[in-house]
Amino acid sequence: MKDYEITIGLEVHAELKTNTKCFCSCKNEFGGEPNTHCCPICVGMPGALPVINKRAVELTIKAGLCMGCDINDIAVFERKNYFYPDLSKAYQISQLVRPICLHGGVKLDSGKFIRLNRIHLEEDAGKLVHKSETVGTLIDYNRGGVPLIEMVSEPDMASSDEALEFLAKLRENLIYADIAECKMQEGGMRCDVNVSIREKGQKEFGTKVEMKNINSFKAVERAINFEVERQKDILKSGGKVRQETRRWDDVAGESSSMRSKEDSKDYRYFPDPDILAIEIPRENVEKLRKELPLLPAERKEKYLGEYGLSQYDTNLLLSEKVYSDFFEACVKLYNKPKSVVNWIQSQVLTLIKDEDEKEIKISAKNLTEIIEMLEKKEISQQDSRTLFAKCWEENIDAKEYAKKTGMLSTLSEDELEKIMDEVLSENPKACEDFKSTPDKVMPFFIGQVMKKTKGKANSEVVRKYITEKLK
Numbered sequence: 001m002k003d004y005e006i007t008i009g010l011e012v013h014a015e016l017k018t019n020t021k022c023f024c025s026c027k028n029e030f031g032g033e034p035n036t037h038c039c040p041i042c043v044g045m046p047g048a049l050p051v052i053n054k055r056a057v058e059l060t061i062k063a064g065l066c067m068g069c070d071i072n073d074i075a076v077f078e079r080k081n082y083f084y085p086d087l088s089k090a091y092q093i094s095q096l097v098r099p100i101c102l103h104g105g106v107k108l109d110s111g112k113f114i115r116l117n118r119i120h121l122e123e124d125a126g127k128l129v130h131k132s133e134t135v136g137t138l139i140d141y142n143r144g145g146v147p148l149i150e151m152v153s154e155p156d157m158a159s160s161d162e163a164l165e166f167l168a169k170l171r172e173n174l175i176y177a178d179i180a181e182c183k184m185q186e187g188g189m190r191c192d193v194n195v196s197i198r199e200k201g202q203k204e205f206g207t208k209v210e211m212k213n214i215n216s217f218k219a220v221e222r223a224i225n226f227e228v229e230r231q232k233d234i235l236k237s238g239g240k241v242r243q244e245t246r247r248w249d250d251v252a253g254e255s256s257s258m259r260s261k262e263d264s265k266d267y268r269y270f271p272d273p274d275i276l277a278i279e280i281p282r283e284n285v286e287k288l289r290k291e292l293p294l295l296p297a298e299r300k301e302k303y304l305g306e307y308g309l310s311q312y313d314t315n316l317l318l319s320e321k322v323y324s325d326f327f328e329a330c331v332k333l334y335n336k337p338k339s340v341v342n343w344i345q346s347q348v349l350t351l352i353k354d355e356d357e358k359e360i361k362i363s364a365k366n367l368t369e370i371i372e373m374l375e376k377k378e379i380s381q382q383d384s385r386t387l388f389a390k391c392w393e394e395n396i397d398a399k400e401y402a403k404k405t406g407m408l409s410t411l412s413e414d415e416l417e418k419i420m421d422e423v424l425s426e427n428p429k430a431c432e433d434f435k436s437t438p439d440k441v442m443p444f445f446i447g448q449v450m451k452k453t454k455g456k457a458n459s460e461v462v463r464k465y466i467t468e469k470l471k
């Protein structure tokens with residue numbers, strides 16, 4: 001049997017998190033009544049003049065910086081001409097010759113580097129709505145003109161696993177850097193998947209097939225695997241793969257031919273005469289670089305290295321930006337990463353694991369105060385849990401509340417131990433009795449300690465200490 005090698009290249013689109021659209025001041029917002037976020041510019045009325053959204057350019061530069069791209073000092077917008085009802089002006093403003101970002105790439109966990117060819121900025125198209133209860137197809141132009149970046153990879157991936165990891169890493173970076181929300185179910189991130197296979201050892205790539213606008217990880221995986229099998233069947237039976245664009249039907253689990261692949265010359269790209277080339281000064285790029293937060297790969301290195309966390313804890317924290325940000329805020333206040341991550345895992349995450357909106361309803365200050373009080377044995381384990389639950393429900397001050405309710409003992413650990421030792425040595429008979437009837441004697445000990453401390457001791461702490469000691 002012949003052995004085949006798989007080649008995959010992705011073209012990933014993400015909608016940028018701007019307030020307004022790419023070339024007009026309409027709202028950039030998902031949903032809304034159809035055709036309410038529209039104006040003569042974004043529906044392409046003749047004579048309307050587009051003006052570039054500065055924020056969209058900045059976010060594209062930031063995306064490039066996250067992926068290690070070179071930023072062009074001059075970027076040009078072009079018209080990509082095609083006729084389809086989702087685009088009423090019959091061209092899309094995009095970039096071909098001088099995109100904002102070039103090269104760069106993303107490193108997979110295996111160490112393999114997946115190169116990017118470019119990241120460019122363009123406008124999204126409207127949405128065709130097919131409804132069974134209406135005749136024909138409806139069009140919603142709310143999405144038309146929304147700023148979209150396209151991240152084009154080189155054909156460097158060799159399996160669906162690599163493609164998914166690459167996609168996940170792009171997405172994480174964009175989310176962490178607050179560039180795009182990448183809500184896949186809303187179409188905020190979509191990708192075109194290019195797949196070819198070749199016989200092992202063959203030098204040139206095989207003929208590629210493109211599947212457009214796939215909008216979930218699962219679908220990307222299934223589409224690739226289906227396509228690889230389809231191409232294998234063709235080659236095995238002596239046929240030739242046709243270069244084409246295929247439509248992936250995720251419900252049926254198969255693809256079908258759409259059209260033979262168009263070439264960039266079919267689009268008759270030419271510089272958009274309405275939009276001047278934009279200059280991108282170095283100092284602006286450096287200013288944007290300074291605004292970038294620590295990216296997932298950098299956080300991972302820090303968590304595993306400097307903080308000595310396990311791979312499991314690290315992945316858990318990085319799985320959602322809110323977790324990782326919260327963790328960082330806590331560690332800044334209380335420099336015991338392991339304690340913090342344990343609390344996040346055992347308490348915080350159990351409360352929000354199943355929620356869609358991962359909202360952490362306790363402040364970093366409150367959580368770290370609770371951990372610190374517990375670790376200094378100023379409050380009991382049980383009280384720490386009660387306090388945590390209370391802080392989650394209401395925005396109270398953990399320490400104040402612990403003082404007010406008597407959870408917090410103001411005795412130092414040393415002072416309390418001294419008093420407990422005194423109580424034990426002053427009551428040899430009770431110590432003797434404790435061996436046979438601990439449950440009966442414990443309240444006596446606690447009572448004695450409370451008396452000496454004027455009620456400042458924490459009964460849980462006392463119970464634990466005495467039990468240990470008399471063992």
Ligand code: ADP
Nearest residue numbers: 007008009010153154155194195196205206208
């Ligand atoms: P086109 O001109 O057909 O759009 P590009 O060179 O722009 O082709 O590449 C589009 C995407 O297809 C890129 O992500 C690229 O990595 C990928 N690609 C190119 N050649 C192949 C191939 N032989 N097999 C799989 N993917 C490929």
Ligand code: ZN
Nearest residue numbers: 024026039042
């Ligand atoms: Zn508009």
Ligand code: MG
Nearest residue numbers: 011152263264
């Ligand atoms: Mg292309």
